[in-house]
Amino acid sequence: RRRELLAGFQGPGRTADGHPVSLLVNLGAPHELAGAAAADAEGVGLFRTEFLFLDRAEAPGLAEQAAAYRKTFAAFAGRRVVVRTLDAGADKPLPFVLSADEQNPALGVRGLRSAVRDPQLLETQLAAIAEAARDSTAQVWVMAPMVSVPREAAEFAARARAHGLPMAGAMIEVPAAALRADRLAESCDFFSVGTNDLAQYAFAADRTLGDLAELLDPWQPALLELVATAARSAAGHGRPIGVCGEAAADPALALVLVGLGITSLSAAPVSLPGLRAALAAHTLAQCRELAGLALLADDAATARAEVMSRMSER
Numbered sequence: 001r002r003r004e005l006l007a008g009f010q011g012p013g014r015t016a017d018g019h020p021v022s023l024l025v026n027l028g029a030p031h032e033l034a035g036a037a038a039a040d041a042e043g044v045g046l047f048r049t050e051f052l053f054l055d056r057a058e059a060p061g062l063a064e065q066a067a068a069y070r071k072t073f074a075a076f077a078g079r080r081v082v083v084r085t086l087d088a089g090a091d092k093p094l095p096f097v098l099s100a101d102e103q104n105p106a107l108g109v110r111g112l113r114s115a116v117r118d119p120q121l122l123e124t125q126l127a128a129i130a131e132a133a134r135d136s137t138a139q140v141w142v143m144a145p146m147v148s149v150p151r152e153a154a155e156f157a158a159r160a161r162a163h164g165l166p167m168a169g170a171m172i173e174v175p176a177a178a179l180r181a182d183r184l185a186e187s188c189d190f191f192s193v194g195t196n197d198l199a200q201y202a203f204a205a206d207r208t209l210g211d212l213a214e215l216l217d218p219w220q221p222a223l224l225e226l227v228a229t230a231a232r233s234a235a236g237h238g239r240p241i242g243v244c245g246e247a248a249a250d251p252a253l254a255l256v257l258v259g260l261g262i263t264s265l266s267a268a269p270v271s272l273p274g275l276r277a278a279l280a281a282h283t284l285a286q287c288r289e290l291a292g293l294a295l296l297a298d299d300a301a302t303a304r305a306e307v308m309s310r311m312s313e314r
């Protein structure tokens with residue numbers, strides 16, 4: 001009885017009918033590590049590694065990186081840690097990676113693309129992650145940001161495997177990758193949807209502009225359609241597919257995402273109890289019904305209103 005009562009408030013994420021949904025934390029800076037590790041989470045769904053590279057004249061070397069990764073893996077011993085390789089870009093400027101003379105940096109050589117210009121950067125990072133992973137019981141997965149075409153995912157996965165890293169995946173944050181996730185799945189072991197960038201690129205709306213918040217609303221049915229497409233492809237190949245963008249932090253939207261086929265949610269530690277409770281109160285069939293309502297809506301506000309109203313009927 002006590003276990004039943006607590007089921008909605010702690011432990012692994014599950015729907016009311018027992019369908020598992022992994023609840024994971026996002027981690028982006030060393031000062032967040034203790035709080036993230038203390039959270040009731042199955043691990044880290046998005047370990048942003050940019051902090052290691054910011055405010056410096058050149059990239060950190062292998063030993064320095066390995067030491068930082070080791071600390072994180074030790075804090076998550078026995079749990080999963082999904083490490084995202086360096087994602088330099090318009091919103092994460094790094095002078096030694098990015099070229100200063102791009103007119104549209106959000107559309108430029110960013111994310112995994114910077115590995116083409118400077119292959120050694122990714123090589124060193126993968127080597128450091130692999131070295132730290134060897135000394136740890138954490139299940140270390142690696143994923144690449146800003147993958148657009150299957151070849152990029154395949155090359156990244158091959159490089160990760162060459163370093164002995166068994167799980168290599170791609171972020172789905174460019175519409176082209178969502179549309180062709182079935183092809184990406186041939187080389188990727190898993191996916192993680194970055195709804196912040198996926199919204200930016202789907203709506204041609206700069207994610208840093210508050211004026212465009214309505215277009216960037218993660219309830220936008222077109223965004224959900226892209227998530228649904230990617231989730232269907234992932235399921236077809238038996239690949240897990242998480243969401244690690246802001247959308248995953250909204251409990252009602254999280255139910256919709258699960259209804260679309262998302263298998264894990266990664267968010268800030270404070271968001272996890274609300275997500276866990278929402279999942280525990282709804283069956284998978286109910287999540288699918290909510291997802292159907294959201295997809296049918298004409299705009300984000302209507303999608304949200306329809307879903308909230310159906311939830312409150314229960």
Ligand code: PEP
Binds near residue numbers: 087194196197246
């Ligand atoms: C995203 O784009 O949704 C994401 C999770 O990555 P970031 O916010 O670091 O670009």
Ligand code: MG
Binds near residue numbers: 145173194
């Ligand atoms: Mg992103």
